[in-house]
Amino acid sequence: MMKKQISILLLTLLCSVSSYSQDTLQEVKVQSKNKGLQKSSKITANTTLLTSKELLKAACCNLAESFETNPSIDVNFSDALTGTKQIKMLGLTSPYLMITEENIPSVRGASQAYGLSFTPGTWVESIQITKGAGSVVNGYESISGQINTELLKPANDIPFFLNAYGSTDSRFELNTHFNTKISDKWASSLFVHGNTRIAKNDMNDDDFLDNPLAKQINVLNRWQYTDAQKGWVGFVNFRYMNDEKQTGEIDFDPKKDKGTTNFWGSEINTERFNVSTKIGYVFPEMPYQSFGFQNAFDSHDQDSYFGLNQYNIKQSSYYSNLIFNSIINNTMNKFATGLNFTYDKYQEFVNVTDYSRIDNSVGAFFEYTFDNTSNFSFIAGGRIDNHNRLGTFITPRLHIRYNPWGKGVLRASAGRGKRSANIFAENQPLFASSRAFDILDTNGKIYGLDAEIAWNYGLSFNQGFSLFGKNSDVGIDFYKTDFKNQVVVDLYTAPAIPGTHQALFYNLNGKSYANSLQLDFNVELMKHLDLRTAYKYYDIQTDYLSGRSERPLQAKHRFFGNLAYETHIVDKGKQWKFDFTYNWMGEQKLPETASNPVEDRLSEYSPSYSLMNAQVTRTFSSTFEVYVGGENIGNYKQEKAILGSENPFGPTFDASIAYAPVFGQMYYAGLRFKIK
Amino acid sequence: MKNLFLGMMLIVVALSTQAQEKKNKNAKYTIMVNGNCEQCQRRIQKAAFSVDGVKTANWSIETHKLDVTINEEKTSVVEVKKAVAKVGHDAGEVRATKEDYDNLHSCCKYEREEPAK
16 A cells, blocks of 8 residues: 555656745755845745855854854754764754755654764755744654755756865864766766864863764765756765764773773764655646655664663664645645655664664645735645554644735744654763663553654744844744653652662653743844844743753753854955854753762752854855864863763763863864865 | 538538647736836736736836736636736736826836827
């Protein structure tokens, strides 16, 4: 029955710029001429577009680091060991976001923890960030937002690109892109990325590496077929990645100490292979009517250990999506409909326990868009899915946009999301601690737990205006996420035996919600000098066994500021660009450590602190540029990054409590060279 | 016999001529429509969409061109021009009446030559 649904009848490409499959195939190219961060008052959903211009403002080595200059996304370190950056939107971590690459879900399941670091920054053409419940076209899982990454397309890429990067924490990267136009219809690109960190860094003298020794090789080969006359577009991608990380004590030697209590160490080795295809057909003479057919096969194999905790997960996935776009009477009424199929085979082992399983789902969706082409539009979508673990369920989503007066936009959204929590893959940092894991519920279908279900509601208003003759805008948005069920990860409830620690997983009993408020003010201070500021307030509470509390490691108040200046482009493309980013984090509630001996005890709340990043880019011509920059210039480091570091196999060891950077100041330099 | 044969030929010719006159369901036309500001764009496009059979309508402030795709089985380009003229904008050769033009918002009152008497 499932094979029938996959059967290829008609084909269309979902080559859209926005995360709604409404745009036509003609819109393949993304204009990055003006602003790095583009917000349009004509788009219905609260979507911001990050163009390649924005991505060049920071070191941006991989996708996880591409959000440093954008206030809608909070970036922090997931733990004190692996140097992995984690993103949050509306106060909720990345498992509650739908992260897609060219509209195919990419970071999910086994790749949830490190997946964003598996896409090099130079491969990215643009990123669309949507707050709140997104579109139903790609799936039912998104709860607090959607992030879609578009990669560079072979048909409009340059023949050669080279980027070399080095930093004071001994990380080196090399990106090379090759592109060839084989005929007027076929084009192909080959991207090769390698990165490594070769030296051991221990800036805070706790005998633990501040960031891991690492090596990664990442290769992408893309083929694009375009026949604009006939209306066909197709893509085939082949991708391979191998990533190795080693972290832990500086004297740890994997060959001698793995599996022993000589020294504490960790290795995380991941190998990924991916093949995906996209075929699109736009009906001749009818640019509003098209078909798209996407298929992706993914294989992810992670072998890792954290001290004596072993965690191995292998995931094979298949995703297929068939979409038909058209209009009802005229282009004021558009719709998208289609079928979706997913299959995941997990082989997951936590120490000796086997959590292997197979997940599959099949679904149908329909999304209607009304746009009166001037000041009002709305998108109403729904889907019905049948999943072997989540059952049969409906996912409704609604987005409304109204422009009350010139340069003013009011948006509202509401929607439901449902997902299975992969508790081990999503909480891997907890393996690097002495915590005993305990799953309290046994009747559910996902590790004994039930599916997570949440409703998200949002309201936002943005007003553009002129301040002393310069463009500015001010915005306010408010979002509420209300969990009907959530898998609560409890790091507060103290275990029966004092001095030991645990991590409990159980279904929510009570309320869990995340309210977030963001105020933005952006102004063009002078020609080429732009200031962006944002204040964020989060009120996130969950009912734990020990009572209602804020969630751990989540600041109530955050402030963001970014100042960007560029000089006029003079002869042959010479230009200077300067960028400065300031982040202030309020205090964060920390997991329970009161039962530890005093040297391993943290206060209930972390201190507030500031971080500053800066970068200077010198463009010598349109084909060569050099950049230098610094991260965490103020050299702020978390005190006591790793608890119990003198006795890592003892009861107080915990490397998962990271509320601030561990490494301190880091300076980097790089160059970009192109052949056009 | 000969008459019968001629008769059949005539029917065949008649039928085939009819087949060649099949209406274009996605006919594209560009109409020059006079107007000035963003308000005009909304009014012009809304007027065009109000005609049943108009599938797409896009008016550019810079070029004054209204690009439409219409289903000729349901309507014709003349109907679209009349609908646009009715809201006060000269469309191609169809001119708006004085009352409709006077009803326009001041920013929309475009320059128009007096019609030849």
